[in-house]
Amino acid sequence: MKAHQIWRSIRKTGTKGVADEELAQRIMMVNTLSFSLCCLSFLVGSVYFILSGKLSILIPASIECVLAATAVVLNNYRHYHAAALVTFFVQCMAAIYFGLLLGNVIELQAMVIFLFLITFLLFKKTSTRVICLISAVVILMIIEGNYYFHFVNQVPLDLQLTVIFKALSIAGVLLVILVVGRPYVLSKDRLHKTNHFKKIFIYQITHELRTQLNAVYYIAQLIKREIRLDPHLKKINPYIDLLFTVVGNTRNIINNVLDMSKIEAGKMEDVQEESFEIDAFFERLMAVHKVTAKTRNMQIQLQIDPKMPPVIICDSFKLSQAIANLLSNAVKYADRNSTIFLKLHKNNAQTWSIQVVNKGPGIEADKLSAIFELFVTNSPNRYTESTGLGLFIARNMVHALKGEIHAESQPQGNTTFTIQLPLQPGEVADVHETQEEDIDLSHVHIMVADDNEMNNILFSKYLSMCGCTITSVNNGVEVLQKLEQGHHLPDVILLDHKMPEMDGETTLYHLKKDPRLQNIPVIVCTGSFEFQELLMQAGACDIVIKPIDQPSLFKVISQHLPHFNEISAGSHPV
Structure with missing residues (x-):
């Protein structure tokens, strides 16, 4: 069996059949820490014995190694809490022993501080954490007290051993921190990637749903307008109301999913x-x-x-x-x-x-x-x-x-x-309420940019029925091409956020760079408020959320056309 397979087997000892992911993480943490301490204590004891020929460090280091290994055995027999306690208190005893004997050489204060940190990783119960934290404080006080009052004689070391032990102690502490911390860093990276993909998934799914919902909504609006114009169609009005109900309920579900994501991210x-x-x-x-x-x-x-x-x-x-x-x-x-x-x-x-x-x-x-x-x-x-x-x-x-x-x-x-x-x-x-009947758009020229062909056709048809002059394009590149070719600029541009070739944000950047085009109000249609700040910074005058309801859209258009009254009256130059 290869070394990495042995290490993986030791690390996962006792996790088989454990459904609780948090518990499994703590078990692997205990195994990792115990095995690392075994290796570290064996290395320190062996080096000291080889260089000095004395057993005063090798014997206690070997005892620490054996005791630390029992934690893995306890985990194997599913005594998880006992294994965590053994790991912690073996480290406490080692810190006291080696701190008193080698306190002037080994940086065991750093290991005591490390005890504070692993307390929160090894134990879930508050009472256990408190006991462990108090133990760590007591150990730190004993080591520091011995440093000043010398109530335990320290092991004399020559300059060579001092340098080697200092290097080993620092490297050992860093190694243990690295080995223990690495899984948490990786888990955080995985969590970040998972959240990133979840965010993309939610956005893409809701964007697609809103796109189809937009089409249904526009069709319902067109039929509703036809019903008002033709009294013979009034008998289908209840069915259109039901259609609006379905659209409203679906929009509510989508909004709830997006709202939940914003609440979880703290971005209300x-x-x-x-x-x-x-x-x-x-x-x-x-x-x-x-x-x-x-x-x-x-x-x-x-x-x-x-x-x-x-x-x-x-x-x-x-x-x-x-x-x-x-x-x-x-x-x-x-x-x-x-x-x-x-x-x-x-x-x-x-x-x-x-x-x-x-x-x-x-x-x-x-x-x-x-x-x-x-x-x-x-x-x-x-x-x-x-x-x-x-x-x-x-x-x-x-x-x-x-x-x-x-x-x-x-x-x-x-x-x-x-x-x-x-x-x-x-x-x-x-109170400023904008009703459909209150606005005449017969002298307003609107450019509509949307990559969804059905939405583009339906939206343009709907606006045309309200009297607008419509220019339809499919992406940002076509927006710029049409504006360069045309002699009569639109009064307002309705720009979809996500489009192929050139999206809404990039299109805004080009529009605002051109002195001839920079004053045209651009209203961005998007599936979420998530990008509102970014789009407003890019130069959008306003944001409307899909599916777009007519009164809200007309209200936004009227707010961002300073000369709207003149346009409605037909006095705006063409």
Whole structure:
């Protein structure tokens, strides 16, 4: 058997059949440390004996070697905790013995400091760690005390032995640290690579989902517009509403996955406060869930406390994410033919509360404390779909808004989720709502750049129906070519982030370098807020998240065209 195979076998002794990865890591750590100390003690004792001919170091070093090896044997018989204790306290005894005899030569203070570090790697229980840390402190005090008061006579060494032992001690400590630390460095590298690939996987999958979702959304919008223009098509309106429901639910799932990734990475976006009317806001929020609830003969009722101000200031996106998850949860678990209540209440001048109440099987008492944790669900049977993300996301969104959320439930009765938030009344004059009918885009020239042909066609068709003049291209290279060839520059460019040949970020760089093109507003369409800062630094005037809803897009376009009123009136020069 080769040396590396022997080493691997020793290192993995006792790990067979161990499912707990953390425990397996600690077992391998004990084996690694024990074997390293065996080799080190044997080497030090042998060198001393060869150079001096004395047994005062070789015998205790051999004893240390044997005792350290017993840790591997204990692991083999699955006495894991005993093996860790043997490894630690054998090292403690060796530190005391050699520290007292060779304290002026060997840098055993460094080994004592090393004892502090391995305490946290070898032991999980706090009580054991405390005992080990106290032992290390005592050892350090004994060695330092002997250094000053000489209550144990040290072994005399000549200059040659002193130099050799100093070199061996430093090399030995570094070797043990390297051998013990290497697996953790490698595991961190593997974890980093795993997280990197996970991040790429999540982004690519969600990007592809959003691309297809975009197409469905545009088709639904086109049909919806045709229904408004042709009264004979109104009978299919309920089906289009169901289609919007599916798109909304799918978008909610994708957002939850991305939000979870951001929460895990500690990259939640800052709170973006705005003024909005609570009545219209919550009615819109309920609309998509009403369609789903209707399929189960449920109703959703909004009850607003008359004391509530009509306009409040809050981050509408985070609030809508929290409420959407609670409503989705309520519809999922409510009894058929029941009513779900969404209640808004003013508590006092500083706070207000939101309650989502449904009647159903209820949440078990032992789950109430954990229901907001990741992947915890309350699925009573296999027919109820649940990912365990919704309430986790809701809690984090509420906490980002500096609020609190809790749940109360009765068996076969009402389950109530209550959110309490700071209250900031707003002014009606500060509310800026952009409706489709309010904007005439008949004099606006928009360039659309998207590598997905279906999205490009549908998006361009949709904007054309709103009166826009459209120029469609498939990537950043074509954007620059069209702009160089054309005599009439577009009023705004809608630029997809991820495109072949030249992506959105590189295209922005070239646009902002050209004095002729640098003032054209560029709105970047992307699948995630993750790249918002990077794209804004590259020169984007705004970011819109796919699938793009029409009112939001029109609002963004109007905000970034200073001459929008002149364009709408037809007075803008072409």
